[in-house]
Amino acid sequence: MRDNSVSFLGRTAWLLRQFRKQIWVRASLFSGAAVFVALLAAFVGPYLPYDPKLTLAAGSVDHILNILASSMLAVTTFSLSIMVAAYSAATSNVTPRSTKLLLADPVAQNTLATFVGSFLFSIVGVIGLAAGIYNGKGRIILFCATLIVLLVIVATLLRWIEQLGKFGRVGDTIRRVEQAALPAFRDAGRVPRLGAQPAVAIPGEACPIHAARCGVIVHIDAAKLDSIAEHHGLKVHIVAMPGTLVHPTRAVLQVFPSAEQQILDDLRDCVTVADDREYEQDPRFGIIVLSEIASRALSPAVNDPGTAIEVLGAGLRVLLAFADAFDDRDASALQNIHAPELDVPDLFMSFFNPISRDASNIVEVQIRLLAVLDALAERAPTLFKGPAATQIDHVVKRSLQSLTMTHERQMIQSRAR
Structure with a gap:
């Protein structure tokens, strides 16, 4: 790690x-x-x-x-x-x-x-x-x-x-968001699941640990979780990753076998909940903020397709950095905790779907969208080919419904082939 x-x-x-x-x-x-x-x-x-x-x-x-x-x-x-x-x-x-x-x-x-x-x-x-x-x-x-x-x-x-x-300025802010998102994506690729083991079936007798307050998970001290679990002979399942909305009735961890209340409290303290999301352990947040910038630029009040195209370039660099890090990933170092994988289709939906929706009648943005999705699918087919194909299908369907000029619809169909 x-x-x-x-x-x-x-x-x-x-x-x-x-x-x-x-x-x-x-x-x-x-x-x-x-x-x-x-x-x-x-x-x-x-x-x-x-x-x-x-x-x-x-x-x-x-x-x-x-x-x-x-x-x-x-x-x-x-x-x-x-x-x-x-x-x-x-x-x-x-x-x-x-x-x-x-x-x-x-x-x-x-x-x-x-x-x-x-x-x-x-x-x-x-x-x-x-x-x-x-x-x-x-x-x-x-x-x-x-x-x-x-x-x-x-x-x-x-x-x-x-x-x-x-x-x-808009360009400077895009650069800042990209730079804030890059470390989280590199870490998520190089050390998946915060270094934990892949998720497995949770025993029915596992003890749930609920969030102490309502908010968003912003940090999980995975190393300390593993240390406590190893010391007490436990297996800890992380069921809510950073960026997840939690509340006192939602479990953030599942522990097997059950343990004393003090140990459960120590495990809960390893999960930090706050009001606002942070970038460090939450790669999806960075990509969502980039998408919001593009959506604001594509609104009728702003009407700035160039900014949306610039955001697509930033998103491409971030996702390519994730693919590069994934190729160089480390073996899971924490043996006593399990966590889910990063949901790549959800990442693609969070980033590309709002831009595709808001730029459905702007052919220049749709063509750049298709180019970015093609580049991702070609670079890392194992990671990105399936989610990219889904988003390409959405882009084509939206464009054919929204574009009024025949030659523009033909451009989209030709680029999507």
Whole structure:
């Protein structure tokens, strides 16, 4: 099993990774570091073993810090307004499911963190200078730290300017969703079923473990499940994979033989349920979000077939990556748990069916749809030929019903042969 993959992180490591994605975390760390540096100059200055022999003009550091404080406050406010506008644009023009990828963008988070941290650094420096806590050496240290902060601000601004040209745009969002979906598909191909054994018949005496709350499964710590099962001599059957809607009356695991309640609770804790789906262990979610982008583009209000064609290209790359990983798949490493296979026909239905439905009267999109399905069937006939044939049949039937021009219907029939 590829333990370095995000899909196979333990529950604690996965929760920590989700925590680090929060936009305020980086801003808090940068702000704390900035305040620490500003105060450190005051305490380290008297103990500096040598005199830097640098003479500063009266009020020079204070003047620079005042300029920095006022400008950083304005720039931070401006950057926040840009980010909010980008999130709103992604929600209305692309799909609301893509906004979490924009919120987790490292460039945007680093930019906001740098600006807020620089503002606090300058404010603390100005207050310290006014309070007289810096001696001559401390002022020189503060001046050098201010120069470093200015260099960091300039580098961040240049990177932010480059990012602004594409942040929140449709093409950039498609790329982000594709990049978020690729690891999940590669993991699903290389290590099927989260490393568990194939599903088998569940004994009638098995003990069901129900979800503790209503929501969607976002993470399963398969390695810990296997460890608990091995320690207690159990067989655990995963009956609800990540992305499944669960509630307190639906079983997520089946355990045979039955065990003590504490053991059952430990097994239940290996399954994380949340309100919103995540990409890491749920490949179907990524492909659904791509399909939603295409459906929004094909709506009468938008009427953008080019975006739908771009989405089909992204979906093709994701599914081809799944096929490549499947050819290089590992043997199942977890001997005490069983799980179902990824439902490839359902994947195809989730991705291709909405696009085929919404573009039934657009011949350019239908032709690209047929080309993508042909490519998948040729690349991995074992995985994709059957589901692709089903979707091709749906595309042809919808097109023949919706297209009004004879030559367009002939184009579809010719391409489908």
